[in-house]
Amino acid sequence: MTTKFIFVTGGVVSSLGKGIAAASLAAVLEARGLKVTMTKMDPYINVDPGTMSPFQHGEVFVTEDGAETDLDLGYYERFLRRSKMSKANNFTSGRIYQTVLAKERRGDYLGGTVQVIPHITDEIKHKIRASGEGYDIAIIEIGGTVGDIESLPFMEAVRQLQVELGRSNSLLMHLTLVPYIASAGESKTKPTQHSVKELRSIGLQPDVLICRSEQTISEENRQKIALFTNVETRGVILCEDAKSIYQIPRRFYEQDLDDLICERFGLTVPEADLSDWDLVVQDLFNAQGEVVVAMVGKYVELPDAYKSVNEALLHAGIHNKTKVRINYINAETLEHDNAAFDELKQADAILVPGGFGERGTLGKMKAIEYARTHNKPFLGICLGMQLAVIEFARNVLGLQANSTEFDRKTAHPIIGLITEWFDEKGELQIRSDDSDLGGTMRLGAQQAELVAGSKLAKIYGANNITERHRHRYEMNNRYIEPLEQAGMKISGYSAKQHLVEAIEIDHHPWFVAVQYHPEFTSSPRGGHPLFNSFIKAAMADS
Numbered sequence: 033m034t035t036k037f038i039f040v041t042g043g044v045v046s047s048l049g050k051g052i053a054a055a056s057l058a059a060v061l062e063a064r065g066l067k068v069t070m071t072k073m074d075p076y077i078n079v080d081p082g083t084m085s086p087f088q089h090g091e092v093f094v095t096e097d098g099a100e101t102d103l104d105l106g107y108y109e110r111f112l113r114r115s116k117m118s119k120a121n122n123f124t125s126g127r128i129y130q131t132v133l134a135k136e137r138r139g140d141y142l143g144g145t146v147q148v149i150p151h152i153t154d155e156i157k158h159k160i161r162a163s164g165e166g167y168d169i170a171i172i173e174i175g176g177t178v179g180d181i182e183s184l185p186f187m188e189a190v191r192q193l194q195v196e197l198g199r200s201n202s203l204l205m206h207l208t209l210v211p212y213i214a215s216a217g218e219s220k221t222k223p224t225q226h227s228v229k230e231l232r233s234i235g236l237q238p239d240v241l242i243c244r245s246e247q248t249i250s251e252e253n254r255q256k257i258a259l260f261t262n263v264e265t266r267g268v269i270l271c272e273d274a275k276s277i278y279q280i281p282r283r284f285y286e287q288d289l290d291d292l293i294c295e296r297f298g299l300t301v302p303e304a305d306l307s308d309w310d311l312v313v314q315d316l317f318n319a320q321g322e323v324v325v326a327m328v329g330k331y332v333e334l335p336d337a338y339k340s341v342n343e344a345l346l347h348a349g350i351h352n353k354t355k356v357r358i359n360y361i362n363a364e365t366l367e368h369d370n371a372a373f374d375e376l377k378q379a380d381a382i383l384v385p386g387g388f389g390e391r392g393t394l395g396k397m398k399a400i401e402y403a404r405t406h407n408k409p410f411l412g413i414c415l416g417m418q419l420a421v422i423e424f425a426r427n428v429l430g431l432q433a434n435s436t437e438f439d440r441k442t443a444h445p446i447i448g449l450i451t452e453w454f455d456e457k458g459e460l461q462i463r464s465d466d467s468d469l470g471g472t473m474r475l476g477a478q479q480a481e482l483v484a485g486s487k488l489a490k491i492y493g494a495n496n497i498t499e500r501h502r503h504r505y506e507m508n509n510r511y512i513e514p515l516e517q518a519g520m521k522i523s524g525y526s527a528k529q530h531l532v533e534a535i536e537i538d539h540h541p542w543f544v545a546v547q548y549h550p551e552f553t554s555s556p557r558g559g560h561p562l563f564n565s566f567i568k569a570a571m572a573d574s
């Protein structure tokens with residue numbers, strides 16, 4: 033079957049939840065037996081979001097194949113079951129320009145003038161088509177808001193592609209805002225009309241409008257929107273604020289959005305079965321009791337910086353049928369502020385997520401020490417594990433230990449960059465110290481072997497697992513022995529290099545920290561064993 037493309041744009045304002053709407057539609061189409069993939073095109077010039085500040089951009093989502101991508105890809109994976117995202121599913125203007133410029137330098141354009149149209153747009157079209165290969169449906173989300181200068185080449189590429197693909201193979205869905213004006217007591221359709229006008233001025237006519245609103249939109253207004261925007265009435269889909277994003281697939285289904293799409297594409301497929309989504313929503317809303325997780329991080333003012341961790345905790349709540357409230361505690365504040373420390377003490381469990389740089393690490397270690405010495409359930413992720421190891425080395429082993437990320441000349445580099453070499457027998461050796469500046473990032477899905485009998489192996493119910501990584505520093509294996517003797521046990525090693533993947537503390541009800549990022553593989557329907565177990569332990573503590 034030829035791949036059918038659904039393009040998703042946004043209008044009026046940003047932050048309308050384009051990614052969630054696109055992913056929810058994907059979920060309904062997948063529930064009809066279709067093979068769906070999704071791609072995000074970002075108009076900014078950065079080559080990828082890998083080096084962008086979480087304050088500006090939220091979390092960097094890591095795919096199985098090790099791409100550092102936009103957080104929308106996290107939504108895509110959480111809503112889809114049958115497809116995983118890859119490098120092909122997120123690209124920026126910067127990446128497009130980089131490719132085109134490399135071709136220009138190589139002389140591929142034979143001295144011709146290189147222009148936005150056709151060279152940039154051709155490259156965009158090529159990447160869009162490539163991302164859809166092998167799938168029934170490819171949903172392509174265009175970042176930014178219609179009217180932005182930056183997104184114009186993407187819009188133009190979509191216009192051209194729609195002509196090439198034909199109406200039976202492509203469709204445009206536009207998200208817009210229908211604001212409620214309290215003083216007038218009415219919802220207003222004008223911004224939607226204008227945003228569609230803006231789209232039309234660049235040659236794009238939407239086939240579906242997703243109308244985001246705080247209040248219900250009347251049938252009269254729906255008709256009005258259809259009339260003024262040239263979209264058929266059944267293509268005007270209402271989407272008021274929902275209590276949970278996981279209700280959106282059903283909302284779309286109830287308004288027959290999937291039927292409209294299947295008809296347009298000439299697809300004869302079974303009805304959607306959304307019972308698993310209904311169950312998610314049901315368990316979420318019927319949750320009994322509440323547990324409080326203190327999340328001690330650096331970017332706590334912007335919870336999007338920890339999007340996948342937040343979601344994974346929520347999923348674990350669904351799984352345990354309890355509400356999970358996250359209390360974000362600023363790690364730096366914790367260093368000196370007693371009120372913040374009191375809040376930490378009141379939490380049922382403590383989590384230290386991943387991070388880069390020294391700022392806030394003392395506060396994080398203070399939280400870890402508290403969890404360790406007060407039997408509070410503790411989950412450390414990536415930097416969270418590294419700091420758990422440092423805290424233990426300092427306070428239990430009495431070593432002036434540190435990570436070479438924070439002190440290049442530390443007496444005890446218990447966390448450091450990795451240097452690998454093969455010895456004379458051809459065996460891989462690993463030295464972890466601060467003598468090598470050039471350590472590269474460990475990125476993407478890798479296999480780990482869990483230590484038989486460890487708490488972690490019991491939690492996963494498996495000895496081999498695959499989890500995603502995004503870090504440069506590793507635990508220094510020279511310190512394994514003293515740590516283990518003092519009660520901190522290594523519970524997992526990387527399958528290939530024998531690097532420490534996870535630690536736990538023997539005489540503690542639940543103290544687990546992992547070098548990888550389990551949050552990237554948690555989903556609302558499947559949950560994640562590690563988060564499920566963590567929340568269960570928190571419930572026991574509450």
Ligand code: GLN
Pocket residue numbers: 385386387388389413414415416437502503504505506
């Ligand atoms: N900064 C640490 C490293 O690079 C941890 C990274 C992380 O938490 N993702 O190893």
